[in-house]
Amino acid sequence: MLANILIGLITSVISGVSVWLWQRARMARVWRRRATFFGVSPGQECLIVLSHHHSSPRVTAHQDVHALLEAAALAEQLRARISFETADQARGSTSSRTEFCIGGPTTNERSAGHLSAHLPGVRFRPYSSGPDSTALVVGDHEYRLARDEREYALVAKFTPHGATHPVFLICGQMANTNRAAVYFLKRDHRSLAGTLSSQDRFCLVIRVTAPRVYGYRLVELERDVTAEAFNAGT
Numbered sequence: 607m608l609a610n611i612l613i614g615l616i617t618s619v620i621s622g623v624s625v626w627l628w629q630r631a632r633m634a635r636v637w638r639r640r641a642t643f644f645g646v647s648p649g650q651e652c653l654i655v656l657s658h659h660h661s662s663p664r665v666t667a668h669q670d671v672h673a674l675l676e677a678a679a680l681a682e683q684l685r686a687r688i689s690f691e692t693a694d695q696a697r698g699s700t701s702s703r704t705e706f707c708i709g710g711p712t713t714n715e716r717s718a719g720h721l722s723a724h725l726p727g728v729r730f731r732p733y734s735s736g737p738d739s740t741a742l743v744v745g746d747h748e749y750r751l752a753r754d755e756r757e758y759a760l761v762a763k764f765t766p767h768g769a770t771h772p773v774f775l776i777c778g779q780m781a782n783t784n785r786a787a788v789y790f791l792k793r794d795h796r797s798l799a800g801t802l803s804s805q806d807r808f809c810l811v812i813r814v815t816a817p818r819v820y821g822y823r824l825v826e827l828e829r830d831v832t833a834e835a836f837n838a839g840t
Contacts, residue, residue: 642805643798650686650771651687651702652686652705653704653705654690654705655705657708667713669784669822672785674690676789677706693709702769705771705772709778711777712740717775717777725809729744730777742760747831754817757779757782757783759778759787759812761809761811764836782817783817789823809832812828813828
């Protein structure tokens with residue numbers, strides 16, 4: 607009787623330890639895949655570059671602050687050291703740190719530089735009173751802003767020459783779409799890792815639908831534009 611009880615206890619302990627080890631190994635694999643996708647390792651520096659409000663270089667849009675917090679939370683989960691710089695402060699190469707550069711070219715000078723140097727197939731039309739105001743153009747495709755109905759953002763990953771870690775470039779037509787783009791990366795990075803032809807370099811257009819109703823959360827992939835964005839001949 608006692609022997610049966612002891613055998614049962616030992617079996618339960620072994621089973622419990624096995625489940626714990628399996629869960630720990632599974633979580634370690636999930637963490638490694640996330641770290642690989644974002645190019646972040648524990649203790650490494652992660653730079654977040656924030657844009658300014660379109661009307662004032664000293665002010666940051668409310669939704670852009672939330673985008674920064676989303677990116678910072680992601681870096682914190684990966685146990686990175688986080689640093690922040692404004693668009694007018696950020697200079698030089700990313701070198702050995704992963705960078706999240708948030709904001710379109712009109713509100714973030716560093717984004718404008720990244721687009722010019724690494725994504726020659728991408729353009730943002732200037733703000734105007736016309737229907738193509740702030741339209742995102744990639745190759746032969748134009749993504750027009752329909753405010754509060756349909757808004758777009760560009761999400762790109764690349765590693766500059768001489769750098770060892772990637773840049774994640776977030777260029778939204780609106781501050782809300784910047785936040786949506788960071789949220790999209792956090793939410794969908796596992797599926798993206800399985801469907802993208804390369805995790806090292808990509809460029810995506812994402813669409814935010816009915817932001818007045820659903821905020822930043824109703825966001826989905828519109829199109830993979832990697833070939834057109836990185837091709838200088840487009």
